[in-house]
Amino acid sequence: MTSASLKSDTILRQIDAHNLTEKIVAIDEEQICFFIFQLGGYLFAFGGSQTREILPYTTITWIPGATALIPGVINVRGDVAAVLDVKQILSINETSPKTADNFVVMVRAGDGRTGILVDTIVDVVEVPVSETTQLLPTLDERFKRFALNQFEYRRNMVTVLDASLLIEKATS
Amino acid sequence: MVMDIDQNELQLLIISLGDNRYGIDIDQIAYLTNFDTTESSVGFEQLLAADPVMNCPYSKMLLIKQQLQTPILIPEPDEVTTFQVSDIHKLPAVLTVASGKKGIWGLLPQKSGVIILIDFYKNQLFKRLASSIDN
Numbered sequence: 001m002t003s004a005s006l007k008s009d010t011i012l013r014q015i016d017a018h019n020l021t022e023k024i025v026a027i028d029e030e031q032i033c034f035f036i037f038q039l040g041g042y043l044f045a046f047g048g049s050q051t052r053e054i055l056p057y058t059t060i061t062w063i064p065g066a067t068a069l070i071p072g073v074i075n076v077r078g079d080v081a082a083v084l085d086v087k088q089i090l091s092i093n094e095t096s097p098k099t100a101d102n103f104v105v106m107v108r109a110g111d112g113r114t115g116i117l118v119d120t121i122v123d124v125v126e127v128p129v130s131e132t133t134q135l136l137p138t139l140d141e142r143f144k145r146f147a148l149n150q151f152e153y154r155r156n157m158v159t160v161l162d163a164s165l166l167i168e169k170a171t172s
Numbered sequence: 173m174v175m176d177i178d179q180n181e182l183q184l185l186i187i188s189l190g191d192n193r194y195g196i197d198i199d200q201i202a203y204l205t206n207f208d209t210t211e212s213s214v215g216f217e218q219l220l221a222a223d224p225v226m227n228c229p230y231s232k233m234l235l236i237k238q239q240l241q242t243p244i245l246i247p248e249p250d251e252v253t254t255f256q257v258s259d260i261h262k263l264p265a266v267l268t269v270a271s272g273k274k275g276i277w278g279l280l281p282q283k284s285g286v287i288i289l290i291d292f293y294k295n296q297l298f299k300r301l302a303s304s305i306d307n
Binding site: 080114170171 | 191192220221261263264265266267269270271272273274276279281282284285286288290
């Protein structure tokens with residue numbers, strides 16, 4: 001019993017080795033950072049590379065000529081950024097009053113002076129590439145043309161949006 | 173009005189309409205007179221296609237250089253102030269086309285909100301009204 005390994009020790013070593021292998025796989029696999037936010041009853045995300053900064057809701061100044069998709073501009077530390085109402089772009093009719101609970105997500109797309117108005121910030125997560133999926137056929141038609149892919153977050157599907165496409169729509 | 177020489181300062185007539193403040197280059201203004209409705213006058217909020225401000229208290233009339241035939245009705249101006257040109261910001265790209273048609277050409281961030289700069293020579297409705305009177 002002393003010279004030979006105990007079976008239980010062997011099994012434990014096997015488990016350790018297996019866990020180590022799993023960890024190595026997890027480290028090796030490319031992770032993508034996503035910033036998850038809520039619009040109405042839906043969860044959306046921007047890739048971390050498209051998100052520059054999150055700002056608390058502040059007074060929006062309406063600019064003549066702006067469409068309903070662009071409620072106006074905000075003062076960002078002495079610079080000016082346009083704010084997009086993504087709910088309007090995505091035809092989400094659930095209106096919620098703009099309150100201090102809202103946020104403006106500054107995105108890197110376009111001229112870098114565009115913010116996206118969101119209802120609530122949910123989380124920032126790192127997702128392995130293998131866990132992102134192509135767009136599911138069940139995805140709402142309204143969102144398809146602005147969506148890149150999807151992933152699961154706490155048993156809910158999150159749709160990853162392309163900020164460039166949203167800006168393009170607001171400009172057209 | 174074409175300006176070839178760089179300048180550091182811009183003197184603006186500031187007027188408020190609803191919650192917004194607008195800045196008009198003093199150099200564009202020929203006269204600022206008391207309110208007097210004429211057939212050819214146009215309300216400032218019409219030029220901007222803004223939501224009509226209830227009981228907009230027009231009290232003055234702006235006559236723009238070279239377009240004297242189309243007076244613009246405005247509320248009592250807030251002030252005339254000089255700003256540094258370096259403080260003026262261009263419109264964010266998503267607004268350039270749509271707001272450019274209204275003559276909006278720049279923004280001046282303030283402690284609260286921004287002053288919206290308007291160039292009447294670039295406002296499409298103003299240009300159309302002025303040219304129709306010319307004809």
